[in-house]
Amino acid sequence: MLTERQRMILNAIIDDYIRSAEPIGSRSISKRGDVGYSPATIRNEMADLEELGFLEQPHTSAGRIPSIKGYRYYVDHLVKLGEVNDQDLTTIRSFFAEKMNQMEDVVQHAATILSNLTNYTSIVLGPETFSNSLKHFQLVPISDDTAVAIVVTNTGHVENRTISIPPDMSMSDMERAVNILNTKLIGVPLIRLKSKLHSEVGQELGRYVDQCERLLNVLDQALNSDEENRVFLGGTTNMLTQPEFKDVDKVKTLLDLLDETPTLMRMFSALPSGIGVRIGTENSHAAINNCSLITATYSIDGQSLGTVGILGPTRMDYGKVISLLDVLSKDMALLLGRWYK
Amino acid sequence: MLTERQRMILNAIIDDYIRSAEPIGSRSISKRGDVGYSPATIRNEMADLEELGFLEQPHTSAGRIPSIKGYRYYVDHLVKLGEVNDQDLTTIRSFFAEKMNQMEDVVQHAATILSNLTNYTSIVLGPETFSNSLKHFQLVPISDDTAVAIVVTNTGHVENRTISIPPDMSMSDMERAVNILNTKLIGVPLIRLKSKLHSEVGQELGRYVDQCERLLNVLDQALNSDEENRVFLGGTTNMLTQPEFKDVDKVKTLLDLLDETPTLMRMFSALPSGIGVRIGTENSHAAINNCSLITATYSIDGQSLGTVGILGPTRMDYGKVISLLDVLSKDMALLLGRWYK
DNA sequence: CGTTAGCACTCAATCATGACGAGTGCTAAT
DNA sequence: ATTAGCACTCGTCATGATTGAGTGCTAACG
Numbered sequence: 001m002l003t004e005r006q007r008m009i010l011n012a013i014i015d016d017y018i019r020s021a022e023p024i025g026s027r028s029i030s031k032r033g034d035v036g037y038s039p040a041t042i043r044n045e046m047a048d049l050e051e052l053g054f055l056e057q058p059h060t061s062a063g064r065i066p067s068i069k070g071y072r073y074y075v076d077h078l079v080k081l082g083e084v085n086d087q088d089l090t091t092i093r094s095f096f097a098e099k100m101n102q103m104e105d106v107v108q109h110a111a112t113i114l115s116n117l118t119n120y121t122s123i124v125l126g127p128e129t130f131s132n133s134l135k136h137f138q139l140v141p142i143s144d145d146t147a148v149a150i151v152v153t154n155t156g157h158v159e160n161r162t163i164s165i166p167p168d169m170s171m172s173d174m175e176r177a178v179n180i181l182n183t184k185l186i187g188v189p190l191i192r193l194k195s196k197l198h199s200e201v202g203q204e205l206g207r208y209v210d211q212c213e214r215l216l217n218v219l220d221q222a223l224n225s226d227e228e229n230r231v232f233l234g235g236t237t238n239m240l241t242q243p244e245f246k247d248v249d250k251v252k253t254l255l256d257l258l259d260e261t262p263t264l265m266r267m268f269s270a271l272p273s274g275i276g277v278r279i280g281t282e283n284s285h286a287a288i289n290n291c292s293l294i295t296a297t298y299s300i301d302g303q304s305l306g307t308v309g310i311l312g313p314t315r316m317d318y319g320k321v322i323s324l325l326d327v328l329s330k331d332m333a334l335l336l337g338r339w340y341k
Numbered sequence: 342m343l344t345e346r347q348r349m350i351l352n353a354i355i356d357d358y359i360r361s362a363e364p365i366g367s368r369s370i371s372k373r374g375d376v377g378y379s380p381a382t383i384r385n386e387m388a389d390l391e392e393l394g395f396l397e398q399p400h401t402s403a404g405r406i407p408s409i410k411g412y413r414y415y416v417d418h419l420v421k422l423g424e425v426n427d428q429d430l431t432t433i434r435s436f437f438a439e440k441m442n443q444m445e446d447v448v449q450h451a452a453t454i455l456s457n458l459t460n461y462t463s464i465v466l467g468p469e470t471f472s473n474s475l476k477h478f479q480l481v482p483i484s485d486d487t488a489v490a491i492v493v494t495n496t497g498h499v500e501n502r503t504i505s506i507p508p509d510m511s512m513s514d515m516e517r518a519v520n521i522l523n524t525k526l527i528g529v530p531l532i533r534l535k536s537k538l539h540s541e542v543g544q545e546l547g548r549y550v551d552q553c554e555r556l557l558n559v560l561d562q563a564l565n566s567d568e569e570n571r572v573f574l575g576g577t578t579n580m581l582t583q584p585e586f587k588d589v590d591k592v593k594t595l596l597d598l599l600d601e602t603p604t605l606m607r608m609f610s611a612l613p614s615g616i617g618v619r620i621g622t623e624n625s626h627a628a629i630n631n632c633s634l635i636t637a638t639y640s641i642d643g644q645s646l647g648t649v650g651i652l653g654p655t656r657m658d659y660g661k662v663i664s665l666l667d668v669l670s671k672d673m674a675l676l677l678g679r680w681y682k
Numbered sequence: 683c684g685t686t687a688g689c690a691c692t693c694a695a696t697c698a699t700g701a702c703g704a705g706t707g708c709t710a711a712t
Numbered sequence: 713a714t715t716a717g718c719a720c721t722c723g724t725c726a727t728g729a730t731t732g733a734g735t736g737c738t739a740a741c742g
Contacts, residue, residue, distance in 0.1 A: 023704095023705090025704065025705050025706085026705075026706080027705075037714080037715090038714070038715050039705090039715090040707095040715050040716070040717095041713090041714060043707075044707090044714095047706085047707075057706090058723095059722060060705085060706070060720090060721050060722060060723095061703095061704065061705050061721045061722045061723075062704080062705065062722080062723075063705065063706090099562070101502040101503045101504060101562070102501070102502060102503060103503070135481060135483060136481045140493045140497075142476060142493070142495060142496070142497045142680070143682055146497065146679060148493055148497045148499060150491060150493070152481045152489055152491070155483070156481075156483045156489045158489060158491060158499070158501040160443070160499040161442040161443060162442045162444070162497050163442060221440070236596070236600070237593050237596045237597050237600065240589050240590075240593040240596070241593070245589065246589055247589075248581050248586065248587055248589060248592065249581075251581060251589065251592065252578050252581040255577070255578045255596075256578050259577070259578065338487060338503070339483070339487070341484055364734085366733065366735085367734075367735080368733085368734075378685080378686090379685070379687080380686090381685075381687070381688095381736095382684085382685060382686070384734090384736075385685090385736090387735090388735090388736075398735090399694095400692085400693060400694070401692050401693060401734085401735070401736095402692045402693045402694075402732095402734050402735060403693080403733080403734065404733080404734065404735090
């Protein structure tokens, strides 16, 4: 489809544009060591590339900038995935070497590292919990009519809710209820917990415990695990250093989007496993139509758990980011293994 | 110190400036219904007020804007604390009416309400936990060599950490250890937990349990309660709508500050109880030298627990914000009472 | 004597103008 | 097929004139 020379020129333009953020002229390409043609020749090729839709011209007498299609071709055929910088690698390793005693720490760390190394914004989706199974359930009373319900999953994830104890419920009733719940529900995936609670456990519980229904209702409500806490961000302000965000209004729409956890969750739910690249308008959400989102899923024993992602301007260092995400997603999976064995 | 008329004019200027964000001229003050003087008279008074340091002039032929000193005087003597808007009040009440089953939810809600109603940024410091006492301690093993340590306080606050189980430690040893810890440590304030762990419990534990030291070390490390999670923000992007933040660089320094939880904690640690107003350079941190921070502590049974705050431009609706914070801090204390009785 | 009308003055903001330069497209020469 | 040369386009920047909001001062007024 494209001649070798066209590919070379396209590649050069995009590389330069990624660095400079300014339209690239024929002269500057010609002057690069690796292209042995005069500006005029380059110009001809550039005109062709524009006609084919790979380049755009902001205005008549300006240089060319890559179009979405151009970036897409670059990512699919041209970009070379360099090794990750040695220095970056040691940064990752030393950052991860810290003793972390919560899964959330690992995920937040990953987000921070990513944004630090790239100067873009990182979005990391922590391990999903709904496929975890119940490991331990407990009620700790903290006053006459309130208690804390604690749920521990097989991965060590802990959730807690304050619930109201139905009046007239005795201590012994509560203990009995907890015992029944534990024997009946351990090993059940969280996602099936609610239905199982009502269908099977309900009757059993009713036999031994008064006020059973009210307790069930309260628990029912408490078991809505909050998926929203899975999203971790890093370097949200890095975008402000990019020239494409000189304008405060653009910044605001972007930052507002980043604040909307549910929207982010939805964005990440429809991603391919492995590396995924969404360029500009390929993103469904209008607020990031001049951004690119690169994602990589991480998995343990073949089961995909979550996603690490980098959001940057379309003019983004694809090569670096892709290889970085690749390395980091694997390192992260390794680290999370501690909770998953 | 100031004549009645001067106070009146100063008040008018600040009120108008808060609304318009633009230097106020003598003519516009004169045209207001409540001031019965010609522009010339106003000008004379304005010149005096400037000489006294209450007003500033951006440049010779512009109107006047309030100085820090002017705002200070306004806050101390002039501002009238209106009733909170009825509509706002119902917003608060209905927002808080939702059933919330975690203390953090209440605090996050408060931050959200505040930023929504004011269009400024809210910073809320949740209840401190270090004066809480231990209610319940537990270890839940999740694999051969890891377990989750769970700490529940008397206020229902739950913290959890993943710890490594020393090899060769038996299940029964662990159970025994947990029992000892529970009997010895319940009721002890978190802040004294670590020292007590080593001094008193250590020996007792050593008698019954092997590997006691290693277990203690692991626990020791796990008990570093993270004070950082006390900070909740709302409406961080609201600032971007303020004309004083048209400039992306200013936005960045501000947002970077808001990301630094430890700095925020330090800022909030030196606040007066009750309502506090810090105007412009009265704030220690350079990044908010053109902002004002208004704070209100909330307390239960006379004990101050945390702080709600609003960060806005110095040109901020002090009257509205102060009365709003006053109402909200009390409502919030009421709601938190559930966990504190 | 306090208040106000009038007037000269200042200065930021706005807009039109023109020079500049980076870059293009086309054509003709190599 | 490649390239040198040239006319042309258009955004950027500096310049200068214009406008208008606002001031300070002075003299007149009640």
